[in-house]
Amino acid sequence: MRLTIDSDKCQGHNRCYALAPELFDVDDYGSALVIGDGTVPPELVAKARLAIANCPEFAIAEAGD
Amino acid sequence: MSDKLDQGTTSLYGPVNDWATDFDHADPEYNPNAHEIWADLRATCPVAHSDRYGGTWLPVTHADVSRIAYDTENFSSRSVVVSTAEILAEAPIGGAPPISSDPPFHHHARRLLLPPFAPKQIDPWEHDVRALCHQLIDEMADTDVVDAAVQYAQHIPVNVIARMLGFPLEDADLFRGFVHDVLEGVNKAPGVREAAFERLDAYLERQIQDHIDNPREDLTSFLMNTTIFDQPLSPEHVRGSIVLLLLAGIDTTWSAIGSSIWHLASTPGDLARLGADPDLWPTAIEEFLRVYAPVTMARMVAKDHDFNGCPMKVDDWVLLPFPAANLDPAEFDRADEVLIDREVNRHSAFGLGIHRCLGSNLARLEVRVAVETFVERFPEFELADPGTVRWSVGQIRGPRELPVRVLRRA
Ligand code: HEM
Numbered sequence: 093m094r095l096t097i098d099s100d101k102c103q104g105h106n107r108c109y110a111l112a113p114e115l116f117d118v119d120d121y122g123s124a125l126v127i128g129d130g131t132v133p134p135e136l137v138a139k140a141r142l143a144i145a146n147c148p149e150f151a152i153a154e155a156g157d
Numbered sequence: 158m159s160d161k162l163d164q165g166t167t168s169l170y171g172p173v174n175d176w177a178t179d180f181d182h183a184d185p186e187y188n189p190n191a192h193e194i195w196a197d198l199r200a201t202c203p204v205a206h207s208d209r210y211g212g213t214w215l216p217v218t219h220a221d222v223s224r225i226a227y228d229t230e231n232f233s234s235r236s237v238v239v240s241t242a243e244i245l246a247e248a249p250i251g252g253a254p255p256i257s258s259d260p261p262f263h264h265h266a267r268r269l270l271l272p273p274f275a276p277k278q279i280d281p282w283e284h285d286v287r288a289l290c291h292q293l294i295d296e297m298a299d300t301d302v303v304d305a306a307v308q309y310a311q312h313i314p315v316n317v318i319a320r321m322l323g324f325p326l327e328d329a330d331l332f333r334g335f336v337h338d339v340l341e342g343v344n345k346a347p348g349v350r351e352a353a354f355e356r357l358d359a360y361l362e363r364q365i366q367d368h369i370d371n372p373r374e375d376l377t378s379f380l381m382n383t384t385i386f387d388q389p390l391s392p393e394h395v396r397g398s399i400v401l402l403l404l405a406g407i408d409t410t411w412s413a414i415g416s417s418i419w420h421l422a423s424t425p426g427d428l429a430r431l432g433a434d435p436d437l438w439p440t441a442i443e444e445f446l447r448v449y450a451p452v453t454m455a456r457m458v459a460k461d462h463d464f465n466g467c468p469m470k471v472d473d474w475v476l477l478p479f480p481a482a483n484l485d486p487a488e489f490d491r492a493d494e495v496l497i498d499r500e501v502n503r504h505s506a507f508g509l510g511i512h513r514c515l516g517s518n519l520a521r522l523e524v525r526v527a528v529e530t531f532v533e534r535f536p537e538f539e540l541a542d543p544g545t546v547r548w549s550v551g552q553i554r555g556p557r558e559l560p561v562r563v564l565r566r567a
């Protein structure tokens with residue numbers, strides 16, 4: 093599984109960063125970034141799905157979606 | 158009734174008889190009964206209309222609220238508070254950038270302010286917020302009944318924002334007075350609201366002068382010295398953004414803290430569960446933000462158009478009740494239940510789209526630390542008397558008086 097963030101949609105609610113700091117970081121403006129290339133190790137897949145499901149702007153997707 | 162209270166409760170329009178055709182968000186009956194009113198409207202009239210304030214619409218479904226929040230072409234943020242006053246500020250800047258601004262100006266006014274409110278700047282405040290919460294509890298007399306709104310919730314955001322802006326902490330009462338004038342005093346006779354804004358302006362003038370005379374590092378100085386399009390901000394922009402930062406975080410956060418404590422005081426099962434299993438705090442706080450979302454914003458119709466069969470006309474008001482969207486069963490499972498372990502919770506307490514609450518990282522920090530600390534110090538408490546809880550008037554919803562009986566102290 094690999095995550096991407098649509099930076100046009102992301103408004104910096106930071107739900108993702110709060111729920112899964114292993115997978116997301118924030119820049120100086122409070123917008124989210126995926127860590128590394130967004131690849132999710134198997135043990136964090138559930139957390140990744142939780143972040144997707146809680147993003148109010150529908151900005152997080154699975155690559156290839 | 159004292160003059161001060163009276164200013165908040167007497168509507169120019171008189172009592173509401175029918176919420177679908179004559180609603181008034183500043184009627185004292187609206188906030189205490191809001192959940193029932195929205196549920197009724199959702200079933201019968203999902204975009205209500207009232208002739209009050211020159212014409213106001215009230216959509217209550219999640220689909221409509223989010224569609225309007227994202228549609229900055231048809232809906233302007235020129236004013237986000239529905240009132241009887243004439244709105245003189247013009248799009249796209251408005252009187253309090255960025256909240257009053259529309260694209261393309263909005264982006265630039267907002268971008269200036271994002272860094273000081275990003276998580277990495279805000280997280281270090283946790284220690285001070287916690288110390289403040291403990292201090293407020295230490296200062297409460299050892300009486301059975303304490304007021305969680307008056308003695309606790311209302312002080313927390315005021316203290317933090319005064320320090321960020323570099324304003325005197327002793328002026329806290331004054332700030333709460335401004336919040337009351339701007340956000341609660343919306344349906345007054347002509348002139349009353351304008352006079353309140355003049356008092357606020359005069360106060361800011363003095364604070365800005367004080368920053369010129371005694372330079373220091375804070376958000377006020379930052380706004381006075383920063384640039385937009387390579388030019389210093391206009392004096393109106395500086396004042397408007399300071400007003401926004403001063404007012405946007407006060408009764409909003411105070412309401413969210415108060416409503417969360419109100420819920421726990423009326424739901425002993427949830428209070429006991431959080432005491433036994435502190436890992437539930439993150440989902441519990443998001444659930445309180447969903448169900449008791451304090452902030453309804455507003456838009457002004459920018460172009461005549463048809464919205465779901467409603468003939469919207471330029472300069473009509475549209476209330477944007479994010480709290481009603483958060484309770485829509487079409488969007489949330491078991492929407493009307495408070496589930497403190499709700500894992501999937503895509504609520505919009507902090508808005509949707511380009512105006513997402515700029516202070517949301519700070520607000521979440523304050524709410525989480527304040528509610529956790531209250532429960533840590535008072536592991537058991539209950540409403541002293543449900544009849545004595547007093548709710549706010551207007552677009553920001555939360556308890557303004559909240560007497561709780563402390564049953565156990567830690
Ligand atoms: C629980 C507390 C709070 C809630 C529920 C809340 C909610 C909101 C909402 C719904 C909006 C969107 C406005 C719109 O769509 O027109 C907003 C905007 C804003 N909020 Fe908050 N707020 C809270 C606390 C704060 C705090 C503590 C601050 C900072 C001091 C703050 C500063 C702002 C600013 C500056 C904007 C305008 C952003 C823009 O227009 O780009 N808020 N808030």
Ligand code: SF4
Pocket residue numbers: 097101102103104105106107108109122123124146147148149150151152
């Ligand atoms: S939750 Fe969504 S909007 Fe918020 S920071 Fe993450 S990606 Fe951006």
